[in-house]
Each structure stands twice: as structure tokens, then as C-alpha cells.
Amino acid sequence: MAKKILNIVSQGFRAIYEEQDDTILWLVHAMKNAGSDVSILLQGSAVTYIDTAQECPKLTLGTWKQSNPPNIIHDMEAMIAKGISFYYVEDDALARGVPAERIVKGIKAIKTTEIPGLFHKFDLIHQW
Amino acid sequence: MSKKTLTFALMDPPFENERTTTALRIIEAACRKGHNVNVFAYEGAVFMPFAHQKQHANSVKGTDLESENHPLTRIWIAELQQLAVAHGGRLDWVNCGLCVDERGANDAITGIRRGSPKDLVQFLEGSDNSLVIATR
Numbered sequence: 645m646a647k648k649i650l651n652i653v654s655q656g657f658r659a660i661y662e663e664q665d666d667t668i669l670w671l672v673h674a675m676k677n678a679g680s681d682v683s684i685l686l687q688g689s690a691v692t693y694i695d696t697a698q699e700c701p702k703l704t705l706g707t708w709k710q711s712n713p714p715n716i717i718h719d720m721e722a723m724i725a726k727g728i729s730f731y732y733v734e735d736d737a738l739a740r741g742v743p744a745e746r747i748v749k750g751i752k753a754i755k756t757t758e759i760p761g762l763f764h765k766f767d768l769i770h771q772w
Numbered sequence: 773m774s775k776k777t778l779t780f781a782l783m784d785p786p787f788e789n790e791r792t793t794t795a796l797r798i799i800e801a802a803c804r805k806g807h808n809v810n811v812f813a814y815e816g817a818v819f820m821p822f823a824h825q826k827q828h829a830n831s832v833k834g835t836d837l838e839s840e841n842h843p844l845t846r847i848w849i850a851e852l853q854q855l856a857v858a859h860g861g862r863l864d865w866v867n868c869g870l871c872v873d874e875r876g877a878n879d880a881i882t883g884i885r886r887g888s889p890k891d892l893v894q895f896l897e898g899s900d901n902s903l904v905i906a907t908r
Contacts, residue, residue, distance in 0.1 A: 663842075
């Protein structure tokens with residue numbers, strides 16, 4: 645049986661315009677495709693990924709125009725559909741004012757005090 | 773508005789964080805207004821104009837090479853070089869030579885100069901203002 649791996653993303657928007665996705669969400673998605681039992685915990689600034697109102701407009705630099713901008717919500721929904729469990733730290737989302745009615749469906753809220761208990765459900769914890 | 777000379781010192785490598793895109797967007801705004809722009813690329817930033825950057829498809833997202841149209845910082849910098857000239861300014865980009873040697877990042881796109889901290893000093897002495905966007 646594959647090891648259960650929790651991947652923690654604490655900082656959002658790292659190079660998403662250059663990579664056209666979040667690099668760690670992409671990596672975890674690829675690991676899932678390769679047969680790994682992976683989950684994600686969003687905390688800190690990364691919790692803003694769960695806000696469905698977010699939008700990444702197409703970037704223009706000189707005459708270069710982006711045709712495939714990042715779409716984090718779409719990527720998360722695709723990952724959830726493949727069975728990747730998503731968690732977010734509710735306290736961090738509240739602190740940043742993410743409205744509850746705009747949170748992407750299928751993601752689970754946990755409180756900061758519940759994080760140690762979550763860790764016990766996994767074989768490996770990776771803080772990215 | 774009078775033409776200014778602005779110097780940017782950049783330190784982050786491409787494809788790692790949002791500071792790279794932000795820096796290039798600020799530089800684009802300066803070039804678009806016809807200002808002369810100097811860039812001193814230090815440490816990992818010397819990889820931003822690296823000539824061998826290649827686009828790729830994205831199997832996770834199911835996009836091919838064309839539809840992915842992956843951004844490359846060397847293309848963005850080439851765009852900014854042309855944009856600066858088109859608006860009556862210039863973009864003078866200097867890669868720190870020692871940083872290049874450490875990384876084997878010798879092959880940069882046309883118009884990128886190899887330099888040293890002395891170039892940074894000359895940039896700063898001749899600039900109206902400067903901005904450091906450093907690695908954190």
C-alpha cells in the first residue's frame with residue numbers, strides 16, 4: 645500500500661504566472677497520477693487559493709500575450725475529482741477574510757488546533 | 773514627463789516566485805514610458821535571460837506545446853528590449869559574471885551584457901532612482 649503523504653503549502657502565488665499553475669499543486673497532481681496517495685493542506689497565504697472569486701487575468705509583456713493563464717480553482721477541482729484530499733486551515737482563511745460562501749467545494753476545513761491530529765493520519769508530512 | 777534613468781537590481785531566479793513577474797512588469801511600465809532602464813541581474817537572476825529556456829507541454833493539465841504556450845523569461849526580456857527601443861529608451865541588462873560562471877549560465881539572449889559590481893556602481897551613479905528586488 646502506498647504511503648499516505650500530506651503536502652503542506654504555506655505560501656501561495658509562487659511563480660504562478662511563469663508556470664501557469666502552482667508548482668506544488670502541479671507536483672502533487674503528477675504524484676497522484678503516478679500512483680501516490682497524496683493530500684494537501686493549505687495554510688498561511690495559500691488558503692486564499694480556496695476563494696472561487698479569484699481570477700488570474702492574462703499577462704501581457706510587450707507584444708507577448710499569455711494564452712493559458714493559471715486557473716488555480718480549476719486545477720484544485722480537477723485534483724479533488726481525482727481523489728486528492730484538500731484541507732485548509734480555517735483560522736487562516738477567517739483571518740484573511742475569505743467568505744465562506746465562496747470556498748471551493750470539496751475542501752475540508754480544519755482548525756489550527758486540529759493540525760497535529762491530522763498529521764497522525766499520514767506516514768509522511770512534507771512542508772513545501 | 774522627462775525621461776528618467778532607472779536601475780533595478782534583481783536577484784531571484786525565474787520560475788520560483790512571484791517577484792520575477794512583478795519586477796518585469798514594473799520594468800515594462802518604465803520601458804513603455806520611454807525611460808532608460810538598467811538591470812543588474814545578481815545570483816539566480818542571471819538565469820532570467822538564459823538562451824536555452826524551452827517551452828514544454830503539460831501532461832498533468834493535458835495541454836500540448838502550443839496550447840500550453842509556456843512563458844519563458846528570456847522571451848519576456850527580449851520583448852522588453854524591443855519595447856524600450858520602440859518608446860525611445862533602452863534596456864541595458866547586465867548579468868553578474870561570477871554568478872553566471874557559478875551556474876554555467878553563459879548563454880544569454882542577444883543584448884545581455886556580462887558585467888561585475890562595477891557595472892552596478894556605474895548604473896547607480898547615473899540613475900535618477902533605483903529599486904532592489906532581492907531574494908527572500
